[in-house]
Amino acid sequence: MRTLVAAFLIAAAGIAVFTWATDGFRAATAEGVRRLAVSESPVTIPGVTMEDMDGRVLHLPQSGGKTLLIEFIYTTCPTICQDLGEGFSQVLETVRERKLDDQVGLMSISFDLENDTPEMLRHYAEHHGADGKIWKVVRPTSTSDLEALLATFGVKVLPDPLYGFQHNVAIHVVDQTGKLARIVDADPAVAIEALSEKVDRL
């Protein structure tokens, strides 16, 4: 009898802890945790200075109240970042078709400050059809800005002996007020759906 009571109480405590440890069975991975966290309470993104593929300086968060889709890339990436580029070019097409140029912006941010010079950014942009207006390919101008961005967005960049880097891949939705509000799979259809929550005409 005592055993039953003790075992029951311990099991109940165990289930309670497990429920807490998974945010109510919603997040088992760090990636799940960061996606859940921003969707529940959007995060104000840090003010950073960046330069684009033409060497023009721009700031984040942007004035003008656009909803931004952000991806983190490095241009020498042989695999995933090229797929990301393809996905973004499909989103760009949709944005153009529905004439949302004034409401939506796409941004590919490189975290490889060493290798991704503006020339490399332009090469990536031309390869994937980034126009430099709706879709900009940029890099932070300082390491401290880069680190602040990665920390706020929850992106981890690991050096990879074979390919350069490995990093968690997703599309980040920054709303008109400059808050990171959604993190979704890097799939153009999913990204457009996430955008439609923020933009009326989509």
Add this chain to the structure above:
Amino acid sequence: MNSELLKTPLFAGLALWAGLAIPYVRIALETRLTTHVLIELLGLAVAGYLIGIGLRPILAHRLRRWNRFGLSGLAMAISCGAVWMLPRWLDASLDSVAVETAKFFSLPLLLGVPLALSWPELGTIGRGFIKTNFLSMLLFFGWLYIASPVRLCNSYLIDDQTLLGVSFIVIAGVLSLLWTVPLFIGGAVASRKTSDRTSRFTEDKTYAVRPID
């Protein structure tokens, strides 16, 4: 009482625990997912298990009324193990001192020790249940870590994840052989060895003369 406390398993457990906590060792093991899980996490649980074996003589009989068939201890060990199987807490332990500390105390004290105190209380069916569930868990996680196209831990490379998955499958294979082969060749010898080992560690004859084992 004191001489009982000085049993070797207790000290081996404490030494293993202390060894894994040395900052250099800890950081080295945590650079790779495979060593983090298979050496550090498993080592912490084993350290607790050894400590638990050392504590059996003074704790087992006092807890027996609260831990018949090892139910309470198993509930505690399974709860603790379930949380540390979540990839998010491995990631978090790398970034947070609080989580790292929780890991270093909970795995030995809430998983290893209760398991060691409960194992002798379990009957054959209970042990079989735990073993088969452990095997299926290893195979499931092995498959998941090999097949997942995305990284489950943001802090580790995908190759490392695949290696851990393969290791799980290999370990499951080895364990299932170790646990089943004795059933076909000389089962009596194997069961006698088990009860010998139990009584040697505990010096508690009640384990050795239990009718069903």
